[in-house]
Amino acid sequence: MGIRTVVAGASGYAGGELLRLLAGHPEFELIAATAHTQAGQPVTAVHPQLAGLDLVFAATEPATLADADLVFLALPHGQSAALAAALPDSVKVVDLGADHRLRDAGAWSRYYGGEHAGAWTYGLPELPGQRAEIAAASRVASTGCYAVATTLALAPLIAAGAVRPDDVVVVAASGTSGAGRAAKTHLLGSEVMGDLSPYKVGAHQHVPEIKQATGATGLSFTPVLAPMPRGILATVTAVPTGDADPRAVLAAAYADAPFVHVLPEGAWPHTAATAGSNSCHLQATVDVDSGRVIVVSAIDNLGKGAAGQAVQNANLMVGLPETTGLSVFGVAP
Ligand SMILES: NC(=O)C1=CN([C@@H]2O[C@H](COP(=O)(O)OP(=O)(O)OC[C@H]3O[C@@H](n4cnc5c(N)ncnc54)[C@H](OP(=O)(O)O)[C@@H]3O)[C@@H](O)[C@H]2O)C=CC1
């Protein structure tokens, strides 16, 4: 018998992608999928792409989750903490939401509001030392979608002292699934198609998460909603401290990371090439005019930005190779 696994919030976009990945996972055995308003509906009524998965959404209650070996929480921010607290320590939990990502309670209150539930092990295996921490943890907070794209581009450069941490500028475009299935008005095709729109300008909730994960001390972050279903393209610029080659720094940092690819010189990341994969594509150069370091990072927000990352973390938590059941290759076009 496999590792008994439950997905809570399985009727959402991240939850649906989790179900797809788990259906192809050799060790995780899906025993239940829960929902809120969709409880009682067949999974395929919400996720037609999963035709053949014969399961009905259960209600999201501790009793449904407590029987599992492994639980993924893909719930709205603020909904995970109470549910997780009701589960025995023997159940391993990966939270895709933000409830347990931040160590700084003040930053939590400023960006999310409400009471801070406390920090769990941060679920980004590619950060130095983090694989071992995740492998030893029974509770892991998976990363935010923009946060992972930005952190993978920036953290090694700050760690190596190659760029100043106090002057980082990020502009990042996201596909509409990043807003979740519930964000209907955001997703109206007639308004999103043919449009690029910035939002949460100067006040995005991933800023404290990126600072915590990278060591950046000054960060300007501007998200842009893009007319595509999936993908994040983050452009990160920073001031170099010397003449280190930023591409070489990134290539060295990720030499043993199966999901992070520093592209050949001259090739630039684009979102479609990562769709359906758990990969992050990176490229870096130095701007000939301003002298700033530029790093471009692409992910699938539902892959490395959400469900794929969560499965990668769960693999480590149960002692499997981190790549189990995950694809490094995208599905483009
Ligand atoms: N979309 C993305 O790219 C990413 C998402 N995440 C995180 O994953 C989590 C889920 O996001 P996403 O899938 O996009 O969101 P969706 O809005 O698509 O799905 C939300 C899920 O939570 C359920 N739900 C809604 N309200 C409640 C509630 N009060 N109590 C219990 N369950 C509830 C919904 O059930 P029902 O539909 O039945 O009402 C649905 O299953 C969020 O924390 C998000 O930040 C993380 C990284 C990236």
Ligand SMILES: CC(=O)N[C@@H](CCC(=O)OP(=O)(O)O)C(=O)O
């Ligand atoms: C396009 C869009 O609206 N994206 C959302 C994604 C962030 C999110 O809530 O998810 P995580 O924090 O769990 O990654 C946003 O910018 O708020």
